[in-house]
Amino acid sequence: MTRTIVVANQKGGVGKTTSVANLGAALSLLGHQVLLIDLDPQAALTASFGIDPYSISTGTPQLLMRDRFPLSRSLVPVGPGRRIGLMPASLSLAAAEVQIAFLPDRTTRLQQALQRNLVPFDYILIDTPPSLGLLTLNGLVAAREVLIPVQCHYLAMRGVRGLIETIWRVKRKLNPDLSLLGLFATMYDPYSRHSVEVIAELRSVFKTKVFNVIIPENVRFAEVPVAGKTLVEYMPEHEGARAYWQLAEVIASHG
């Protein structure tokens, strides 16, 4: 059974892309078949695997726009052992968003695309742009589980409310199967009381929905994409990588 997980948070720069890449790599190394979908017009996920979004001829824009676009046509093998399938974003994704906005089935484009391409993946991870626009919505409709990274900052915390409300609306109107996989804290600085408090408040509200695994803040996360690799692959022993390993294990055992 394929698990489709969308990583969403309309707050920018909270670590969505980093999480998708590292979780993808970890799950793949744990022996699962993983498909990553880049729904962000900034194509950060694509770029962090060392693929130049400018050189992509087909990818998520075509997947969303064309009615019979075969997924396999643009899948790029990436990650450890090139065993992860990446559906890259090209920069025309922003234009695609505008275009599909005119279609009556604009919210289910990705879902339809995934349904008609029955590829045997264990995990489909979807990276979304920092907005609650049509692309994120497509991700929420196509997935069954939402994973929310929350940066350990007050302002990042405030975004959670809007996101939860959106998820509710999607669940009521568009995708009743959607469920909350959980929230996890990113960019955690153990020396900052603020970080500690954010996590405490998250736990007090979302209780068991908050993962015990906490992603520490570390500049390595920002560095390794230069090599076109994820931290999990590049420095498996690094504390940040270990956090994502653990998160991957928890998620895998969850479903």
Add this chain to the structure above:
Amino acid sequence: MGNADNPFDEFDQPDSNAEEESLSLDGRGWDILVGGEEHAHTVGGEDPFDSQDANAELGETLPTGESPFGAMPSDAFYDRGRGEETPVPPEISEAATSQPPRDLSPQDMGRHTPMAVPTQPDTVDMGIEGFETPPVSLGELTTPPAGLPADLGTATQPATPFASEADVMPFGSRGISPFETPAPGTGTPTTPAKKRDFSRPYDPFEEEMPLRDFKDEYPPKGELEKQLITRERIDALWDEINETYATVIDDVRGHFNTTETAITDLKKARELLLAGEEHFDNAEEIVKRVKARLRLETKVRQWSRTQGTWLAIYLVVWLLLLFTIFLSTNRINQIVEPLVPNWLGAALLPGLFGSVGGVVGALWVLIKHIARKRDFDPIHAPWYIINPFMGMALGIIAYFLLFASSTLLGADTPLTLLDIEGGRLYGLYGLCVVIGFNQNVLWALVDRVTKAIVPPEETVAVLDETTR
């Protein structure tokens, strides 16, 4: 809260306790995360989304078993703020979107971030304000009431953005309109120079030669007059007036004005005849004029019925054809995609929209001349036939013009069909329709673009001054 582990604590410490407290998130999580504990249902218990209470509270039963998409509500909540959308998707060549963007400049990157709202560069402002209907209709100005200065209309009309650019207009109409019957005896009406009116289609038949007017009367020479204006001649003209009266009455139609004028004119002729033989020529002129008008009426009627109808059918067929093409742009795109380059394929829709404008404009002019002005002349048929093509060509030209100008002018967001923001796309199509409808808009646009690209001499001079 001294924390020995934190090497930077000393920087944080000097603050008072009160300030410390206000920076604490302690206990504020509910408010921040979900807007208060009263929203607890939204995060539920173990699984927030399995909470039955929550569903009950929201008054919704989740559809189960069936596909959630079959029953997708038409008001799916994401509507981009446009409300109900009309199902007329502007089809854009898919192949085009798969091409990498043309440059890698930071501006180009910025365009793709969803947050960046492209702003219309001033320089390619399409002059939409020019489409505003001037408050005073030009039709009313063509014949100023007697006693008022001839330039009354222009003098009082509020300035339009184009007011000072009359000379740029190749089609600015001068002289009199052939379709406004000049009141007898007023001579050449001094019609105020026409302003650009974008609310009507461009009508090339509006512009015609002014009527000739011989001011001076040549008094007849007594002798000749006696010889030539004989009793028989006078009788014949008298009879002709009688006949014409009969024809006018026989021929009476819904457009009673013509009948009215004809009868008045004939009465005038008769008066002149009765006033003395020296007025014979004037009386004759009036009778002939009335007859010519009647003849023209009949002919126009006949032409309107035959050629006019065919032209109308032709234009309607065009419209239907365009409609079908619009419905199948998707299919056409698929076929054409591999055959033509993207930039060319992208011009398809502007062309079609321009053509719509051209057809509508031609129909408008046709109806005007057949029904309202009743001066349809089949000599103009080629214009009606060509206008849809003309609109198409102009739409495409406008597209390339804007495309070129926005690129040349280094706008932040070059106007391409691919990465254009939704609103601008509609603006462009709308513009194409308007240009097909009224070609003057294109001339105004050309004018604006040339001015933007090649600044007027004064500007260049100023630039020279400042950069020296």
